[in-house]
Amino acid sequence: MQATAALQQMQPSYIREILCAAQAEGVISLAGGLPAGDKFPLELMKASIIALPDRPELFQYGVTAGYEPLLNYFRQYYQLPSHHQPLVCTGSQQGLDLIARAFISPNDKIVMEAPSYLGALQVFGLAQAEIISVSQQADGPNLAELETCFAEQNISLFYAVPDFHNPTGVCWSLAVRKQVAALCVQYNVTLVEDVPYRELRFKGEALPLVSSFCPDNALVLRSFSKIATPGIRLGLVTGNSQWIAPLIKIKQCADLHSSIPMQAVLLDLLTHADFDQHLKQLREVYQQRYQCIAQQLQQKLPAGCHFNAVDGGMFIWLTLPPCDDFALAKAALDNNVAVVPSSVFYQKGMAVTPALRLNFTNADIDELTIAVDRLVEVIKRQLDKNLDLKAVAS
């Protein structure tokens, strides 16, 4: 029995592999997209969790779309129109996978910004889509490139992370949001709007969802890994029922339904009187951590390294002078700080901007300070080597 061709060409996730290495004692990890483990709202979830053994109905098989009271909450909270539906997924990663399985046949064309979320590259790669990249600017995708793409090619869908993009942290401007939505309507392209970091804004005002300007041309993917906890594996897809129905058929095959006890606990958390306060505190903690790492980097980075300020999310995208980003990440790990090299966020064979993705939400302020010292040490060493090589070459 042989693995399929689609699977054989797929690389295992470098990030999930580095997560193992990053757990070694003494390593400070800025690698994973991990929320702060010491800030999980377990106190707010406690009463609900403790009550589970008294609710046997939650432990029986359930319906595929999700736990009905939770679905009702989503319908109201997100003010879904009557022809839209919510579908609870085993993490938003599953939502993405279901979309690819339901709608993408081999060689279908999809569009993503480059760089892009590794999990999406993997999912669409496994579906054997032809992935077309558009470049990303400070306020979102390059609209001219996007329109050319939509106009000249038969595009199935556009996958985007408009709020605090993974890996770059970019947040699309209001103008770009409206224009992307208009292009999706004009060229009948489905927008898959992935918003796992949307609630993690710690500066400025929230912008409307891109899909709010093209609700019937979009599916929205939400994650509860960042605002609740990742371990419970719950996410959400919403959109037009004509698209949710095929997703439900695939989910029947994929896992029948997601954990019902966890869905009940999530509902109790989201409706807890103190949940907004939890989110507020979480944003404050992340802002402090961001400010710490940003300040440390600004003070200590050598010339030629750069990052744009972010207003939320979990990541800083640190661009570097020409160098081997993989070798640099490996050297950093040897120096007890884990980071992710930019190459993993691009399709194979694409021109890569040498950069590192730095997560600032999982380590605390003391650790972040040490991590920056360790990282800067390695970067300086690498750049000195580059200078030596240049000297030899000249």
Next chain:
Amino acid sequence: MQATAALQQMQPSYIREILCAAQAEGVISLAGGLPAGDKFPLELMKASIIALPDRPELFQYGVTAGYEPLLNYFRQYYQLPSHHQPLVCTGSQQGLDLIARAFISPNDKIVMEAPSYLGALQVFGLAQAEIISVSQQADGPNLAELETCFAEQNISLFYAVPDFHNPTGVCWSLAVRKQVAALCVQYNVTLVEDVPYRELRFKGEALPLVSSFCPDNALVLRSFSKIATPGIRLGLVTGNSQWIAPLIKIKQCADLHSSIPMQAVLLDLLTHADFDQHLKQLREVYQQRYQCIAQQLQQKLPAGCHFNAVDGGMFIWLTLPPCDDFALAKAALDNNVAVVPSSVFYQKGMAVTPALRLNFTNADIDELTIAVDRLVEVIKRQLDKNLDLKAVAS
């Protein structure tokens, strides 16, 4: 955006749809493969569940293969050789889906017994496999048919449920187990041995797994929905690491990993001092329920209806004189008893034995008695109609 061709040809699960109808007030359901909701081991899970809020590490992202202490337990409990690995899945349904996605390309040939588990028909249908059916006898698959199949065609895998088959309840004999294993080795066919009902034997001695006779030609799928609870969505795949590694790659795309809090609770349950006692009691309850429904059916069924005794599992397979099994199931639902017609367990276009699958584990003894009365009433009415039609025809 259009659903893929593979999805368009897939029917939604009749069983999952009937589960909704079966929830209507007054309906007694023998339709779903539901365990007894009033016998869940929640008392044994209670201490573990209540302790969850004090274990924040369980709520962070985890590794894809599963919660390490649970994996270690499985390695020991199932005495896995060092070149085999366990992989925790979001229900054994996910394990099956991962296997199809990892190893089945369109038009690959796989073998199943007919009738067969609907969820497997769906998964392999979605993977666009060519499904070849071999007939089932009282002691397992027809070996002559199976060998012809293996010898003459290029078969990727053989999917089987040797312990208390869904839907027929058949349990393979020891001789058949050994011969199937030998054929798998001889023709290098991978056996996918699905054993969700294995622990539900209430009569006779457990027989060795088929895969115990061909361990390196097999993947074993286990479910914790029947011995723990379905709502937690946990299953297990074990087998040669060369096959588990591709499954892990697909699972990264599918949902990153399964719920860690639920995995921790499952480990505590499986290692609880009273867990064996729980299983013993569960088997006794199921035996009582089986004996009740079997006795009722024997007393009340009209001539021409038949079922074989079972030694465990969850189902009775009630074969009927020639009739429209769908119409009969619909009439039964109108008479407030839900059952599953045999057609759904066969591939489209196959010759179908008119039959009904009756679940005896979810309803209690009083309900089972009433359900049989309602069902027999409908069957008699249908058979009378058949006689009328015959009279008209003759």
